[in-house]
Amino acid sequence: DAGVTQSPTHLIKTRGQQVTLRCSPISGHKSVSWYQQVLGQGPQFIFQYYEKEERGRGNFPDRFSARQFPNYSSELNVNALLLGDSALYLCASSLLPSNQPQHFGDGTRLSIL
Amino acid sequence: QQQVKQSPQSLIVQKGGISIINCAYENTAFDYFPWYQQFPGKGPALLIAIRPDVSEKKEGRFTISFNKSAKQFSLHIMDSQPGDSATYFCAASLRIGNEKLTFGTGTRLTIIP
Numbered sequence: 001d002a003g004v005t006q007s008p009t010h011l012i013k014t015r016g017q018q019v020t021l022r023c024s025p026i027s028g029h030k031s032v033s034w035y036q037q038v039l040g041q042g043p044q045f046i047f048q049y050y051e052k053e054e055r056g057r058g059n060f061p062d063r064f065s066a067r068q069f070p071n072y073s074s075e076l077n078v079n080a081l082l083l084g085d086s087a088l089y090l091c092a093s094s095l096l097p098s099n100q101p102q103h104f105g106d107g108t109r110l111s112i113l
Numbered sequence: 114q115q116q117v118k119q120s121p122q123s124l125i126v127q128k129g130g131i132s133i134i135n136c137a138y139e140n141t142a143f144d145y146f147p148w149y150q151q152f153p154g155k156g157p158a159l160l161i162a163i164r165p166d167v168s169e170k171k172e173g174r175f176t177i178s179f180n181k182s183a184k185q186f187s188l189h190i191m192d193s194q195p196g197d198s199a200t201y202f203c204a205a206s207l208r209i210g211n212e213k214l215t216f217g218t219g220t221r222l223t224i225i226p
Binding site for chain 2 (some may be wrong): 048056
């Protein structure tokens with residue numbers, strides 16, 4: 001079975017631009033979470049979605065938004081990019097929002113120039 | 114109170130030795146404690162996890178020891194191999210997959226021949 005897939009794998013943007021990152025969960029998984037991992041640090045929680053509803057939000061500005069589609073895939077959008085948004089963006093999926101471990105994709109490496 | 118503190122930041126162990134990574138938490142409402150292994154260019158991979166109703170869990174060469182009263186847990190890698198060289202993250206959440214994972218800062222483990 002395919003794991004969590006994310007696209008694109010790498011992305012270069014300039015300050016002020018907008019970016020959309022995509023995630024396909026493991027088949028049958030209905031919950032998707034997004035994390036930001038800055039180089040040398042642990043992942044930081046951004047959002048969790050289940051059945052197209054936002055279930056949790058981390059301490060990130062409103063420039064960050066996300067949504068989940070009927071097929072349980074998800075998009076993360078970041079507006080007005082800042083240099084500090086340069087990071088590895090990880091998507092994790094789980095079968096349900098509770099009582100299931102989260103499995104991560106390999107992420108999208110976003111570089112802001 | 115949401116932090117998870119991880120030590121050491123880096124660790125060098127000889128092949129065949131025991132690698133030990135420690136984590137401590139403050140929030141007594143945490144009830145799920147996974148460990149993730151991350152190789153360069155890859156997303157975190159779930160290694161082993163424990164709930165606070167047990168003091169130890171073993172899977173192959175990997176063992177989690179959990180001390181609820183001290184609010185500490187540790188990962189032990191027995192018979193460490195060069196292929197174990199990676200960054201290890203401890204994490205905690207309020208419910209399995211339901212709430213966000215709060216990660217430690219990571220330990221870069223290097224196994225030398």
